[in-house]
Amino acid sequence: MKKLRFMILACLGMWSLLTSCSATNSLSLTVTEPAVVHLPPSIKRVGLINRSVPSEGRGGLATIEAILSAEGLKLDEAGARAALQGLADRLQNSGRFEVVVLPDSIPLAASGLKGMPAALAKKEVEALCKRLGVDAVFSLSYYDTDTQVNASVGVVESDAPLGIPVKLPAHQLELNTAVRSGWRLYLPELPLPLDQWEYTDFLQVRGSGINPLEALNSIANRKERILDLSRETGFLHGGRLEAARIRVNREYFVRGTPAFARGKRLARTGAWNAAARLWEQETTHPKRKVAGRAHHNMAIINEINGDLEAALVWAREAYATYGNRQALRYSQILQHRRNQEEVLQAQLAQADR
Numbered sequence: 001m002k003k004l005r006f007m008i009l010a011c012l013g014m015w016s017l018l019t020s021c022s023a024t025n026s027l028s029l030t031v032t033e034p035a036v037v038h039l040p041p042s043i044k045r046v047g048l049i050n051r052s053v054p055s056e057g058r059g060g061l062a063t064i065e066a067i068l069s070a071e072g073l074k075l076d077e078a079g080a081r082a083a084l085q086g087l088a089d090r091l092q093n094s095g096r097f098e099v100v101v102l103p104d105s106i107p108l109a110a111s112g113l114k115g116m117p118a119a120l121a122k123k124e125v126e127a128l129c130k131r132l133g134v135d136a137v138f139s140l141s142y143y144d145t146d147t148q149v150n151a152s153v154g155v156v157e158s159d160a161p162l163g164i165p166v167k168l169p170a171h172q173l174e175l176n177t178a179v180r181s182g183w184r185l186y187l188p189e190l191p192l193p194l195d196q197w198e199y200t201d202f203l204q205v206r207g208s209g210i211n212p213l214e215a216l217n218s219i220a221n222r223k224e225r226i227l228d229l230s231r232e233t234g235f236l237h238g239g240r241l242e243a244a245r246i247r248v249n250r251e252y253f254v255r256g257t258p259a260f261a262r263g264k265r266l267a268r269t270g271a272w273n274a275a276a277r278l279w280e281q282e283t284t285h286p287k288r289k290v291a292g293r294a295h296h297n298m299a300i301i302n303e304i305n306g307d308l309e310a311a312l313v314w315a316r317e318a319y320a321t322y323g324n325r326q327a328l329r330y331s332q333i334l335q336h337r338r339n340q341e342e343v344l345q346a347q348l349a350q351a352d353r
Contacts, residue, residue, distance in 0.1 A: 023252040023293075024326075025264060029304060031248055034344040036240040037195045038184065039136065041350045047102045047134040048088055050082045050352075051117065052143035075223060079230040080143040083181055086234025088136060091158075100134055106159065116141055116182045119193055126188045135196075137186040144181075145226060148332065150174040151212060170208055175222065177203045179229055183237055195240065199233050232335070243344060251326065252300045253293035257282060260288035276301040292322025299330060308338045 084101065091099045120139070122126070128137060152172045178200060185195040203225055207218035254264035259282050263275035280302070282294035295318035302311035312334045318327035 002270055014196065023253055023255045025254045026249055026251055027267070027300075028247050030245055031247060032344060033244050033340055035243050038343075039194075039241060043097070043135040043187075045098050045100060045134045045136075046091065047100050047128070047132050048084050048140075049102045049128075049137060050080050050084055050140050050143075052076070052140050052288045054228050064337070069321050075226065076145055078223070079145060079179065079226055080140055080181075081283070082139055082227040082230040083084075083143060083234040086231035086236075087140075087183075087238045088234075089231075090235045090238025091241075094238070102132060106238060111151045116184075116196065116198065119184060119196075120186060122188075122191045125186045129188045135187075139184045139186065142180070144228075145177055145179050147175050147177045150176070151215075153294050163204065167225075168210060171210065171215045173207045173209075173212060173219070175205050175207075175219065177204065177205075177222075177226060178232070179226060181233060186324050197240065199237070201215060201229050201233060203229060243347070250300055250303070250330075252297045256287075256290045256293050257285065257353045260297075263297070269312050272304055288322045288326075292318045292324035292327065295322060296324050296330065299327065299334070303334065308334060312338060 062330050067234055088099050089099045119141075120137075121143060125137060129135065151174075152174060155167045156168045179202070180184070180198070180200050183196070183197045184193040187194050203222075205216045205219050205222050205225070209215035209218050252267070259278040263278040266272075266275040277299065278296040279294045283291055283298060285291045285294065295314050299311045299314035299318065302308075302314060312331060315327045315331035315334055318324040
């Protein structure tokens with residue numbers, strides 16, 4: 001026990017030593033990324049169509065398999081509707097579209113698919129948009145739930161009428177359901193879908209009983225949970241049309257001169273601009289290593305303040321002139337961010353027209 005305690009304390013001491021000697025500190029900031037899929041502002045009416053056809057057959061055990069197979073077709077139909085409703089909710093909440101949920105009177109895919117069927121031809125999309133009076137079509141191209149059954153038998157103690165415990169057989173049932181869906185977005189002027197994406201979600205439920213049927217009946221709300229999962233997937237899919245705010249991590253230098261140490265303390269209190277004034281003084285330091293770190297930190301503060309152009313200049317200078325290798329990777333990140341920012345601004349400008 002003493003040896004184990006010593007080893008734990010030694011590991012903690014080494015970890016503390018390594019972290020305290022690190023030349024950098026990390027910070028996180030929020031950045032906005034453009035929408036994955038951009039629709040022109042002229043798209044006002046969109047159709048939501050269901051091309052999925054429920055598949056037959058479910059894995060499992062004898063009677064359980066029969067029950068799940070009987071439920072499966074209806075579950076797939078309800079799940080597909082829930083997924084489309086989730087997408088419709090997301091598009092309606094955006095305030096940008098007049099969403100039209102369409103009946104299934106469109107070219108259907110083959111049944112039993114667990115992957116994307118052939119895409120609609122351009123002429124089919126043009127005819128569909130014209131007939132329905134829409135500018136674009138979201139298609140649920142396939143939807144399928146596939147349940148695998150795992151069963152086992154054990155024993156459980158139960159009190160008999162006279163208070164004497166007896167052992168009874170206990171059937172354990174585990175249902176692992178994969179919920180798969182595939183989506184496409186069509187514009188009538190394009191020969192191929194504008195967007196295509198697939199999702200696979202999983203749900204695991206367990207039950208127990210004195211026989212397999214009772215074990216299955218003990219599982220509550222399985223259908224409702226699958227429908228909720230499907231609705232969430234449709235809602236998530238609609239987010240591909242929206243700009244997203246994400247958290248990213250950055251590293252800045254805290255060692256090299258006393259100015260870096262003080263800048264670290266200022267940064268920790270949120271006084272980033274005060275820290276930057278100290279770092280800027282070190283950009284002319286006679287030691288190239290120190291000057292390179294200061295240039296890197298100046299890139300960081302400019303990104304924090306939203307000036308990506310200035311940040312990129314500082315980061316490139318840190319690597320090109322002073323050989324700071326961390327600044328090379330950071331300049332690539334900033335270049336990507338600047339490109340993404342241009343796309344985002346173009347999307348926002350079009351949305352305002």
